[in-house]
Amino acid sequence: MNITNNTVFIPGATSGIGLALAARLQAKGNTVIIGGRRTALLDRLATEYGFGTVQIDTADPDRIASASVEVVDRYPDLNMVIAMAGIMEPEDWHRREGFLDIAERTVTTNLLGPIRLFAGLIDHLRRRPAATIVTVSSGLAFVPLAQTPTYNATKAAIHMLSEGIRLQLADTNIEVIEIVPPAVRTTLMNLQESEDAMPLDDFADETIRLLEAQENPGEILVDNVKFLRHAAERGDYDQVVRVLNGRH
Template sequence: MDTTSSTIFIPGATSGIGLALALRLKARGSTVIIGGRRTELLERLRDEHGFDTVRIDTADPASIREAAAEVLTAHPDLDVLVAMAGIMRVEDWHAPEGFLASAEAVVTTNVLGPIRLIAAFAEHLQQRQAATIVTVSSGLAFVPLAATPSYNASKAAIHQLSESIRLQLADTSVRVVELVPPAVRSDLLPGHAENEDAMPLDAFADEVMGLLETQPDADEVLVERVGLLRFAERRGDYPQVVAAVNARDPHGKE
């Protein structure tokens, strides 16, 4: 994808990784449309940064369809979709009341959300001369954190979805690029923005932008820090990495 002249829709971009990337892409010269559930926050970001905005709830199929229609009407030149949809929940799988409702919500948002987003834009993107679908998985797709089983599984599903649709869409103008974040300081979990073991948000976003610009043909966007998890099985130190990842609780404490 061209970071300087694309028209990009990023749902879930009112905070965290999504917003950090949206700001940088806009600064490079791309047209960026951000989506989120809170109208007042969207309006503030529009006023402060000049984004185009659309209200969208990625857990709601009707909301996705309505937002897609609104985006494509206003931006018929849209050529990049960043399927940024994700929640993370700590779960206890010893009894259903400790995990079932959470697991259903995680799968709805993290797996069905991106699937429905891609479905809403796939035909349009294939009509563009060059287009990109960016999916967002996680290092936890490759090495599990015991406290967040559904999140790990949802991101593993996104990894395989990305691999599969890349093969299917190879005969089209659409590229599929998978962004694989490590732990990043954000509000994905309570207190995680202060987790000193996680990568600072600005450092992550800056490195991602550099990779997008210097490795434009890469299928996966991998900052250096996520390599520990992404390639653990290949290196042969998977058990040791699993133990290291799980030596701390989700809030970064011993």
């Protein structure tokens, strides 16, 4: 795909994978607008990197709608959106209380957030000569981590959402790409020091290389995630589940 001269909106790019990809896409000659809840952090990143910024809370449907209008008004050449924002929290289903709040919050942010974002921008994207919707699932969409059942479920839903809208929009100018990260060294689940997680810069660099190299990428799979992504096809799913959950 073409990863230069685009105008890209990335809610959830104030840290971690989102910020790493935003910086690399900007270095490739794209105009990058990042979104987040905290205006002070957005202002700092705008100064540091030169990003455009839009305040957005991906758990708030009204704010998603207003931010969608704002980003199109301010950046009418917008032709790519990457739904990066997400949360990952452990749940304990042995407890009578506690896990439901986490589960509902996870569904709202990880699944309804991207759906609402794409709904707010799709009419504009349809009017562009070429446009791209990028979803972000996870290796845990394909092999579950016992600690995070609802996170796993939302990422599996994002995978199937990507498959479905790619089929529906095949007759349009909109390309649908799914990035499938493995465990990456970010603050998500306190993995920043984990030896089992992929270094952030390595993940971001490999992802950008794959986006450049593939004409119609569909899924972006760094080598580290293939152990999870293809477990069922290889026939070793049960073993992969044991290995994954033996690490945590």
